[in-house]
Amino acid sequence: DETILEINDLNICFEMREGTVNAVNGVTFSVKPGEVLGIVGESGSGKSLSARSIMNLLPRNATVTNGSVKFRKNDGEVVDILAEKRESRKMRELRGGHIGMIFQEPMTALSPVHSIGKQIMTTLNLHTDLSKKAQVERAADLLAMVQMPKPMEMLKKYPHQLSGGMRQRAMIAMALSCNPSLLLADEPTTALDVTTEAQILDLIMSLQDELNMAVIFITHNFGVVAEIADRVSVMYLGNAVETASVDDIFYHPKHPYTRALLQSIPRLDGQKRRRLQTIEGMVPDPFNLPTGCVFHTRCAEKMAGKCTSQIPELTHFENDQMARCHLHQA
Numbered sequence: 001d002e003t004i005l006e007i008n009d010l011n012i013c014f015e016m017r018e019g020t021v022n023a024v025n026g027v028t029f030s031v032k033p034g035e036v037l038g039i040v041g042e043s044g045s046g047k048s049l050s051a052r053s054i055m056n057l058l059p060r061n062a063t064v065t066n067g068s069v070k071f072r073k074n075d076g077e078v079v080d081i082l083a084e085k086r087e088s089r090k091m092r093e094l095r096g097g098h099i100g101m102i103f104q105e106p107m108t109a110l111s112p113v114h115s116i117g118k119q120i121m122t123t124l125n126l127h128t129d130l131s132k133k134a135q136v137e138r139a140a141d142l143l144a145m146v147q148m149p150k151p152m153e154m155l156k157k158y159p160h161q162l163s164g165g166m167r168q169r170a171m172i173a174m175a176l177s178c179n180p181s182l183l184l185a186d187e188p189t190t191a192l193d194v195t196t197e198a199q200i201l202d203l204i205m206s207l208q209d210e211l212n213m214a215v216i217f218i219t220h221n222f223g224v225v226a227e228i229a230d231r232v233s234v235m236y237l238g239n240a241v242e243t244a245s246v247d248d249i250f251y252h253p254k255h256p257y258t259r260a261l262l263q264s265i266p267r268l269d270g271q272k273r274r275r276l277q278t279i280e281g282m283v284p285d286p287f288n289l290p291t292g293c294v295f296h297t298r299c300a301e302k303m304a305g306k307c308t309s310q311i312p313e314l315t316h317f318e319n320d321q322m323a324r325c326h327l328h329q330a
């Protein structure tokens with residue numbers, strides 16, 4: 001099957017006052033058209049940074065030291081994203097045009113000084129040839145699509161006049177305004193109360209289905225992943241330690257970190273949408289990462305010698321399952 005996105009052996013370093021952090025280390029995964037990939041991990045695991053690399057929007061003090069991010073447009077053209085300049089014409093075309101993005105905090109995406117309608121129309125103006133009148137109609141249709149009541153009136157509202165859930169809907173409408181084939185969702189429901197979170201998740205999933213777009217959904221909530229993802233990538237300290245179908249992740253996990261996370265979720269079926277539980281042991285200092293396997297300081301299955309001295313390679317199993325652990329290497 002053709003992929004829409006391929007991330008291969010991505011490494012990203014962060015320069016900070018306290019030193020250098022290897023924030024993303026050898027991350028490899030791909031996404032097929034119409035597929036939902038969940039990326040799950042604790043904060044600081046590198047999941048947001050990996051997503052920002054897809055938009056070519058890394059923070060200024062971050063450097064890609066290895067690897068590639070390739071995006072396939074609907075017309076078949078493959079864009080080597082990290083070879084593009086951040087503000088190249090092609091990147092501007094991709095961002096908002098082919099790839100939409102939604103965040104935890106809608107105010108990062110929405111301008112406080114323009115009405116919702118104005119902001120959607122600005123995006124439409126940038127990426128389409130629609131007339132002014134058609135833009136207004138399209139903007140109202142988008143607000144109706146994200147189930148905002150009275151779309152024509154909503155167009156005139158400013159972000160601060162909307163509730164958190166409504167702002168999230170407006171941001172989703174803006175992200176979807178140009179029919180992206182990939183939506184990046186970075187913890188879009190984390191800041192919401194449980195009821196609103198459920199509504200927004202349902203909305204994203206019904207739109208995903210209706211528009212048949214691929215979604216990368218970043219979360220620290222294993223329950224959310226169980227509900228929405230086709231495939232899952234589990235991240236720990238900058239490493240994608242395991243990637244597999246949602247069934248294989250939950251029923252045949254290969255990596256000890258995945259197994260530890262699952263054991264810390266007592267009743268997945270009874271209590272959905274649980275937060276990612278912490279597992280035993282301290283998260284290592286990112287400025288001073290463990291040698292060998294990054295997980296060895298907390299791993300219940302650690303093998304003396306190997307695990308503390310050698311970085312495990314990625315092992316490929318059947319069904320596109322991958323894990324980075326010495327247990328699976330000869």
Ligand code: SF4
Nearest residue numbers: 293296299307325326
């Ligand atoms: Fe545990 Fe060793 Fe596998 Fe790392 S490589 S997860 S320490 S068994």
Ligand code: MG
Nearest residue numbers: 043047048187
């Ligand atoms: Mg984050």
